[in-house]
Amino acid sequence: MAGDVTGGDLSRLRQLNAQAVIRVLQGSSSLTLTEVARSTGLSRASTEDVVRELLQKGWVAEAGATAGGVGRPARRYRFRSEAxxxxxxxxxxxxxxxxxxxxxxxxxxxxxxxxxxxxxxxxxxxxxxxxxxxxxxxxxxxxxxxxxxxxxxxxxxxxxxxxxxxxxxxxxxxxxxxxxxxxxxxxxxxxxxxxxxAALAECWRGVARYAKDLVFLLAGLRTGAGLIIDGKLHRGFANASGEIGALPVLGWIRAQEHLVAASGEAGDVFAAAREGDKAAVAAVRRYVKDLALGASALVLTLDPQMVVVGGGYSRSADVLIEPLKRELDRWCIRTPEVRMSALGDExxxxxxxxxxxxxxxxxxxxxxxxxxxxx
Amino acid sequence: MAGDVTGGDLSRLRQLNAQAVIRVLQGSSSLTLTEVARSTGLSRASTEDVVRELLQKGWVAEAGATAGGVGRPARRYRFRSEAxxxxxxxxxxxxxxxxxxxxxxxxxxxxxxxxxxxxxxxxxxxxxxxxxxxxxxxxxxxxxxxxxxxxxxxxxxxxxxxxxxxxxxxxxxxxxxxxxxxxxxxxxxxxxxxxxxAALAECWRGVARYAKDLVFLLAGLRTGAGLIIDGKLHRGFANASGEIGALPVLGWIRAQEHLVAASGEAGDVFAAAREGDKAAVAAVRRYVKDLALGASALVLTLDPQMVVVGGGYSRSADVLIEPLKRELDRWCIRTPEVRMSALGDExxxxxxxxxxxxxxxxxxxxxxxxxxxxx
Known part of the structure; x- marks a missing residue:
């Protein structure tokens, strides 16, 4: 019954096909048409059509041929990231x-x-x-x-x-x-x-590449959050999602103060805590308790696959991550995997x-x- | 470039087309092929193919012809909801x-x-x-x-x-x-x-038919929540989303107690509050404060289009909804539209x-x- 398809159907299909080919080519240095067809699941003829159009438009270039094997070497194509x-x-x-x-x-x-x-x-x-x-x-x-x-x-x-x-x-x-x-x-x-x-970056290049549902905690001079739901950035109806910090009872407003009270610079508190300074250890513990309270509200709401902690303080993973996990365990029905950002400031x-x-x-x-x- | 499409493409297209035709027919008592084609955006030939297959499979039946106009009256089709x-x-x-x-x-x-x-x-x-x-x-x-x-x-x-x-x-x-x-x-x-x-029902038959992002509050003997995100029920990684009640500081654990303390039956408290009984009014106010605290955490996390209040207590909308809106205004950056469920117990x-x-x-x-x- 699909022998006849409309122009609208085809244009949507063409867009999806072009997107699929670009994504596959972006993932390798170069591929043959056969490899592109295999990775996208498109037919050989569709793949040829798509690649021809992307060549014309400058998104794809030829990348030399594969030697070896019997017969003429297969042409290879690459995504023109330099375009x-x-x-x-x-x-x-x-x-x-x-x-x-x-x-x-x-x-x-x-x-x-x-x-x-x-x-x-x-x-x-x-x-x-x-x-x-x-x-x-x-x-x-x-x-x-x-x-x-x-x-x-x-x-x-x-x-x-x-x-x-x-x-x-x-x-x-x-x-x-x-x-x-x-x-x-x-x-x-x-x-x-x-x-x-930052949440978007963690899913793209960071520690959450394989997570579809993610709570990202921005832990730094300011505490914030970013949510990935079903593989997409969740913005909210007025782009105001993740603003759990507005609720005083969840601790994010005062979280920062514990560190400031212990020392002028948060970095110093983490360094002192690392060396066993009692006041610094206590300040970090109070900070983590408050960070975890707001984070637990996010986790209990969404039940994400993963929590990623980033922002300036993620450099101090060694003194943050274990206490944070313990606090999340205390409040959450199911504590998700907790990872520190590998992207840091970037x-x-x-x-x-x-x-x-x-x-x-x-x-x-x-x-x-x-x-x-x-x- | 889409002149050639694979079997996989077609089967996906066929499924989408059949789904579209069924949805359109479900929305009316009966439709002509022309009307189905117009509403689905499918070509006339695709529409005929889809409807023929659905007739064969018993999902669709003929529904008599349209009289009037020039020439042969057009056949009408209907979804076989009785199937x-x-x-x-x-x-x-x-x-x-x-x-x-x-x-x-x-x-x-x-x-x-x-x-x-x-x-x-x-x-x-x-x-x-x-x-x-x-x-x-x-x-x-x-x-x-x-x-x-x-x-x-x-x-x-x-x-x-x-x-x-x-x-x-x-x-x-x-x-x-x-x-x-x-x-x-x-x-x-x-x-x-x-x-x-209940959240699913509100989007289907209730007050949230046009909302894509929804927080549903189950307000009754137990306080619970259901989330619709991007038009779909959000279950979470282990189906544990919406469980904000686990966080004591957000008040849902104690919310119910205010009503029980004031009277054995919550219905009685709401009735007494309606008649101006001071103790009952105070008990309802304390209940709403706690309900709103947890609800604010959900709203601040997701920034939904709408909050729907359902469950047994939604029968007492008249004494609940205004105080609830005021409390949400107090905590939320943007208070969404707040509606009482029209489905109640159903x-x-x-x-x-x-x-x-x-x-x-x-x-x-x-x-x-x-x-x-x-x-």
């Missing part, structure tokens, strides 16, 4: 990070500009501009070469790339980050909360790159690929 | 409900057996048997006529239909409900937590019917339709 560039930016309290990546998400150049939590809006935006300019220059690019930009920031972000609410940074509520970054890089700019981007900016790549990939599948103008 | 029957069961502390429904989910017969929260396992299971037997008999059916059964129960349920943990009912942990119900009705038996089923058993229907619909799309044996 385009994306920008990722992480705007934090202490630093601005900007990276340029290729279409595989490989970071080609990065820049870092130090800032302070006290800086006002204009000063922080100027630092963003410096980081982006430095990064583009280092990569030998201009803003027009960027196909899409992803930007991570603390606070609640709306769908248009504006910061709706930020308690952590002064004068940050209301800033239109998408418009600001578009002035330098006119391609689409996607803005997202830092905890959400998680948010990598998540920003992933956000930009998702946008680029959506556009190739819509047939609105920007590639044509670059060939 | 099969499903069973829904709700096992509670105070009652067992069993219903038989057709493939549209219309309830044809129902039975109710009173039980007590104190009853042991065997007694409660015997009551389940009585309710199911009475319901089947009333509908003129035997167990073999049931295509699928859905069962709702308090407690955590595993994927095989066993109760993993129940605090509310004595001797209920460990009971294999799927195996028990299969003895009477040998078709597949799906067992699920009552809060989760929500869990309707969710059980929906669960059974989902199973039947999955099987038609797999080509493993049980219809053939019934024609």
């Amino acid at each position: 385009g560039r994306v920008l990722g930016v992480d705007i934090g309290g202490h630093k601005i990070r900007a990276v340029v990546a290729d279409l595989d998400g490989e970071v080609l150049h990065s820049a870092r500009v130090a800032v302070t939590p006290e800086m006002g809006r204009l000063e922080r935006l100027a630092a963003v501009d410096r980081a982006v300019a430095e990064c583009l220059e280092g990569a030998g690019l201009t803003g027009g070469d960027v196909w899409a930009s992803g930007v991570g920031t603390t606070g609640l972000v709306d769908g248009a790339g504006r910061v709706l609410l930020s308690d952590a940074l002064p004068e940050w509520t209301g800033v239109d980050l998408a418009a600001h970054v578009r002035r330098m890089c006119p391609a689409p700019v996607l803005v997202e909360n830092d905890g959400k981007l 998680a948010v900016v990598l998540g920003a790159v992933r956000l930009a790549l998702d946008d680029v990939e959506d556009r190739v599948l819509d047939g609105r690929s920007p590639l044509v103008s670059h060939l | 099969g029957r499903v069973l829904g069961v709700d096992i509670g502390g105070h009652k067992i409900r069993a219903v038989v429904a057709d493939l549209d989910g219309e309830v044809l017969h129902s039975a109710r057996v009173a039980v007590t929260p104190e009853m042991g396992r065997l007694e409660r299971l015997a009551a389940v048997d009585r309710a199911v037997a009475e319901c089947l008999e009333g509908a003129g059916l035997t167990g073999g006529d049931v295509w699928a059964s859905g069962v709702g129960t308090t407690g955590l349920v595993d994927g095989a239909g066993r109760v993993l943990l129940s605090d509310a009912l004595p001797e209920w942990t460990g009971v294999d409900l799927a195996a028990h119900v299969r003895r009477m009705c040998p078709a597949p038996v799906l067992v699920e937590n009552d809060g989760k089923l 929500a869990v058993v309707l969710g059980a019917v929906r669960l059974a229907l989902d199973d039947v619909e999955d099987r038609v799309l797999d080509g493993r339709s049980p219809l053939v044996s019934h024609l």
Whole structure:
């Protein structure tokens, strides 16, 4: 009964097929048509059609032939990750990070500009501009070469790339980050909360690659969360998911204070705790208790496969992870696997790159690929 | 490039097309092929093929012709909701409900057996048997006529239909409900937590029909929750989602006690509060504060479109809903729309019917339709 399919069916099928081929090619250095067909489950003829179209559009290139065997060597194809560039930016309290990546998400150049939590809006935006300019220059690019930009920031972000609410940074509520970054890089700019981007990065390049349901805890000067549900970033109806910190009884508001009270710098407290300093050990224990209370609320709500702890404090995994597991065991019906982020400081900016790549990939599948103008 | 598609592609397409046609026909009394094609977006030829196959398999029947207009009147088709029957069961502390429904989910017969929260396992299971037997008999059916059964129960349920943990009912942990119900009705038996089923029912037939993200609160002798995320029931990695009640600081463990302290029966407290009795008003206020604390944790985690309050206490919407909204406003960054369930006591058993229907619909799309044996 499916001998006859409509134009709409076919165009959807073509998009899915093109996406499948790109994903398979992204996963290897090069593949033959036979290998692409096997990995995608597409027929040989479909695979040829898709690869031909992707060659024409510049997403795929020939990659030399396979020698050996009987007869003519098979042609090999590769994803042209060099065809385009994306920008990722992480705007934090202490630093601005900007990276340029290729279409595989490989970071080609990065820049870092130090800032302070006290800086006002204009000063922080100027630092963003410096980081982006430095990064583009280092990569030998201009803003027009960027196909899409992803930007991570603390606070609640709306769908248009504006910061709706930020308690952590002064004068940050209301800033239109998408418009600001578009002035330098006119391609689409996607803005997202830092905890959400770090969660995305952990699923893409981090310790949660095989998890479909994930709670990411951003443990640092600010405590935040990002949720992956059924393999997708869960944003919420107004992009305000994971904001468990707003409930005082769950401890995230005061969590940080235990460390500050014990020492001016959290890093010092963790170092002292590592060396057995009693006051520091007690402060870390109180911090972990509060972190775990909010985390337990997230875990009990979602029953995720995995909890990943990232953010600045994930460097102190050795003194954090075991007490955190014990506290989660205390409250949760089923304690999920607890892992420390391996991405550390890079998680948010990598998540920003992933956000930009998702946008680029959506556009190739819509047939609105920007590639044509670059060939 | 999609001129050539594989067998796998086509079979998936055929399943999607059959599903689309069934959904469209379920939504009306009868439709012409032209109307089906328009509503599904399928081509005329695809529509004809799909409808022919569904006619052969007994899912669809002719429904007389449309008169009027020029030429031969167009044939009309309808979904054969009478082709099969499903069973829904709700096992509670105070009652067992069993219903038989057709493939549209219309309830044809129902039975109710009173039980007590104190009853042991065997007694409660015997009551389940009585309710199911009475319901089947009333509908003129035997167990073999049931295509699928859905069962709702308090407690955590595993994927095989066993109760993993129940605090509310004595001797209920460990009971294999799927195996028990299969003895009477040998078709597949799906067992699920009552809060989760009520959430499903609200999206299907209740006040949340247009919500994609929903927090359902089961407010009654026990406080529970069910989550709909992105249009689907969110079960969690080990089917333990929504169990926020396990965290003492979120108040659900003690919520119920405020009402019991004020009066032996919660219904009495709500009635007294309605009439202005000061002690009752204070007890309801304390109950709502605790209910809202746990609910706020769910809302802050997920940022849902809507909160629906159901369960036994939803009958007292007039004294519950405004204080609940005020408490949510106090804690939530964005308070979602708050609605009282219109399904009341029927929500869990309707969710059980929906669960059974989902199973039947999955099987038609797999080509493993049980219809053939019934024609």
